[in-house]
Amino acid sequence: MHFYGTSAINEAGHLEIGGCDTVELAKKYGTPLYVYDVALIRERARGFKETFDRLNVKAQVAYASKAFSSIAMVQLAAEEGLSLDVVSAGELYTALAAGFPTEKIHFHGNNKSEEELKMALEHKVGCIVVDNFSELSLLEEVCSEQKTQMSVLLRVTPGIEAHTHDYILTGQEDSKFGFDLQNGQAEKALLAAADSPWIDLLGIHCHIGSQIFDTTGFVLAAEKIMEKLNEWSKKHHFEPKVLNLGGGFGIRYTAEDDPIPPARYVEEIITKVKEESIRYGLEMPEIWIEPGRSLVGDSGTTLYEAGSQKDVPNVRKYIAVDGGMNDNIRPALYDAKYEAVLANRANDPKEELVSIAGKCCESGDMLIWDIHLPQVQKGDLLAVFCTGAYGYSMANNYNRIPRPPVVFVENGRDVLVVRRESLKDIIHLDMPLNANAGNYSR
Ligand SMILES: Cc1ncc(COP(=O)(O)O)c(C=O)c1O
Numbered sequence: 259m260h261f262y263g264t265s266a267i268n269e270a271g272h273l274e275i276g277g278c279d280t281v282e283l284a285k286k287y288g289t290p291l292y293v294y295d296v297a298l299i300r301e302r303a304r305g306f307k308e309t310f311d312r313l314n315v316k317a318q319v320a321y322a323s324k325a326f327s328s329i330a331m332v333q334l335a336a337e338e339g340l341s342l343d344v345v346s347a348g349e350l351y352t353a354l355a356a357g358f359p360t361e362k363i364h365f366h367g368n369n370k371s372e373e374e375l376k377m378a379l380e381h382k383v384g385c386i387v388v389d390n391f392s393e394l395s396l397l398e399e400v401c402s403e404q405k406t407q408m409s410v411l412l413r414v415t416p417g418i419e420a421h422t423h424d425y426i427l428t429g430q431e432d433s434k435f436g437f438d439l440q441n442g443q444a445e446k447a448l449l450a451a452a453d454s455p456w457i458d459l460l461g462i463h464c465h466i467g468s469q470i471f472d473t474t475g476f477v478l479a480a481e482k483i484m485e486k487l488n489e490w491s492k493k494h495h496f497e498p499k500v501l502n503l504g505g506g507f508g509i510r511y512t513a514e515d516d517p518i519p520p521a522r523y524v525e526e527i528i529t530k531v532k533e534e535s536i537r538y539g540l541e542m543p544e545i546w547i548e549p550g551r552s553l554v555g556d557s558g559t560t561l562y563e564a565g566s567q568k569d570v571p572n573v574r575k576y577i578a579v580d581g582g583m584n585d586n587i588r589p590a591l592y593d594a595k596y597e598a599v600l601a602n603r604a605n606d607p608k609e610e611l612v613s614i615a616g617k618c619c620e621s622g623d624m625l626i627w628d629i630h631l632p633q634v635q636k637g638d639l640l641a642v643f644c645t646g647a648y649g650y651s652m653a654n655n656y657n658r659i660p661r662p663p664v665v666f667v668e669n670g671r672d673v674l675v676v677r678r679e680s681l682k683d684i685i686h687l688d689m690p691l692n693a694n695a696g697n698y699s700r
Pocket residue numbers: 322325343366428465467468469504505506507548549550551552647
């Protein structure tokens with residue numbers, strides 16, 4: 259068993275996280291339940307920041323809140339001195355509700371609405387990452403209407419095929435994101451932005467994809483961008499203050515994953531940008547990054563109760579749990595792999611090979627195919643590791659299943675930070691068609 263952060267087996271043979279017994283947590287909050295190891299999030303955040311400090315580079319580490327956004331999570335990011343990447347009015351609203359310093363918010367998205375841009379301006383976010391020409395003109399309109407200048411990064415697509423799942427690749431030429439660096443679009447956007455009295459062009463942004471295990475793609479992207487920046491400095495006297503190289507740093511989900519330490523990504527990116535700045539005689543820009551998964555991914559564990567079982571002789575044994583693709587759609591969406599243990603019998607020998615199914619009406623609703631576990635009994639507690647990123651944030655109510663609560667644990671204390679959705683919550687947006695609405699309160 260691989261232990262993440264503060265996870266360990268206690269004297270009772272139970273999995274504990276943050277000094278809290280997961281069996282007790284399950285009793286107190288019910289299952290399914292997301293448990294976040296706060297100390298591990300802090301350690302990851304500090305690791306990134308210390309690397310920049312050690313290398314003496316001006317930087318911002320922005321937490322990509324799409325990985326897991328909640329008021330408490332955003333407040334934790336603020337406590338750790340992180341900036342924040344938001345992609346929608348909803349993520350921005352969460353940040354505002356959390357009292358996050360708005361000048362440290364970076365607003366992303368490939369189809370921001372006029373309302374979203376107005377909201378960003380009204381709350382004076384730190385910068386808007388402009389994705390395409392339509393957005394550039396819409397932003398100009400909104401800024402000129404409100405007589406407000408806005409700081410901007412231009413998102414470019416460098417034409418890099420990083421090695422990861424196709425659905426989470428973003429740096430390749432054929433992508434819905436960003437201005438193409440090679441075909442002249444990015445340069446056109448640069449000129450348009452530089453020409454606008456309403457836009458303060460801070461620099462360039464690039465994000466090549468997610469769950470990437472080596473530094474080659476990042477280094478190549480930095481190299482390609484620096485080459486263009488050299489060209490643009492000569493042709494257009496443009497030198498960026500900021501170079502944002504996005505997130506995407508891979509983490510360990512299973513024994514098959516062998517990620518490099520987060521600091522290595524940062525070190526290699528910085529080394530490349532420094533080298534290229536010296537080579538071209540350019541000022542070293544501030545380096546911004548926006549990790550999501552590598553900040554919160556391995557700090558999250560989901561607890562489930564084992565329920566019904568189905569044995570298909572000579573084929574496989576299915577163990578169904580009380581959650582599934584509602585709270586973790588990644589296996590269905592990306593064929594993502596996870597490790598798990600029986601949290602109430604963590605020392606018991608592994609005796610059988612089983613597959614963990616969810617409770618949705620979908621054959622693809624599987625959490626884990628083929629895992630060795632002790633003989634699972636109804637009522638056992640299954641802990642699935644590494645569900646901290648893109649678990650809760652992509653959770654859904656398919657089959658009208660309420661979303662689980664989220665608990666933060668640290669130093670033996672547990673704090674409920676997102677409550678469980680109730681059946682009332684499930685129907686609270688519904689409008690009855692006639693008076694026969696039944697007796698259930700809404
Ligand atoms: C623009 C942008 N920045 C940052 C991230 C965070 O990526 P990750 O969670 O892989 O670090 C993403 C998601 O892939 C993204 O699209």
